[in-house]
Amino acid sequence: MELETVAIYQVHFNFRDYLETWYNFGRVFSIKNSLMTSVLRNLQEVFSAGDVKGDTLIDIGSTPTIYQLLSNHQELEKWLMKEPRVFDLTLSVKYEKWAEKEEKLRKKVKQVLKCDVRKPNPLVPVTLPTADCLLSILCLEAMHLFRGGHLVLNAVLKGTSYLVRQRNFSCLGLDQESVETAVRDAGCVIEHIQGDPEPAPKTISDYTDLISLVACKQQAA
């Protein structure tokens, strides 16, 4: 990722285009259900196993994907305030008792913060107490560093780029070994790791696999 990547995201990463390109199920791109289904299965397994505990979870690189938490700063705040005319964030997750789940999630979300993982304090000017769990879904490969309880990571492997409508965003083409090394170098012990083939829809990306990892932070990196 080039130095100016953060600026590229700030200026060009359009959350509606991202949703349209990657989460608009039931239309042309229904094939992409596969990635989200795999991520959801991984998360369900990780969080129901009971090893990841605590009160504070930070989701890094949230976009308007309500499935793992939620979203774009403004849109998330609108959703929290129940403002109308928000893009239908729930389109991909309409299932039984969804309204109740939405309410529960609204009450649980404490803060929506800007984050740049390249900074020594990624949340500057805010400093948070140590989190019990860091969640990164399809985000580590879109940035070089993360900081660290538990790291719950789902990342696609070997992808060099992904499309958001007509715009290409670069991806760090990680393999499983380099993910494991980065996590260990960050002072974490890997408790669970699973890689599965998850070929990208060729028209919008080139990743080949999905890795699900749970690691416990042991020491400062």
Ligand SMILES: C[S@@+](CC[C@H](N)C(=O)[O-])C[C@H]1O[C@@H](n2cnc3c(N)ncnc32)[C@H](O)[C@@H]1O
């Ligand atoms: C593929 S998208 C996110 C995926 C989203 N978590 C999901 O599951 O669909 C990559 C995310 O990485 C974030 N990102 C890129 N560079 C970053 C950085 N330096 N610090 C924090 N987040 C970054 C982008 O803002 C974007 O939300």
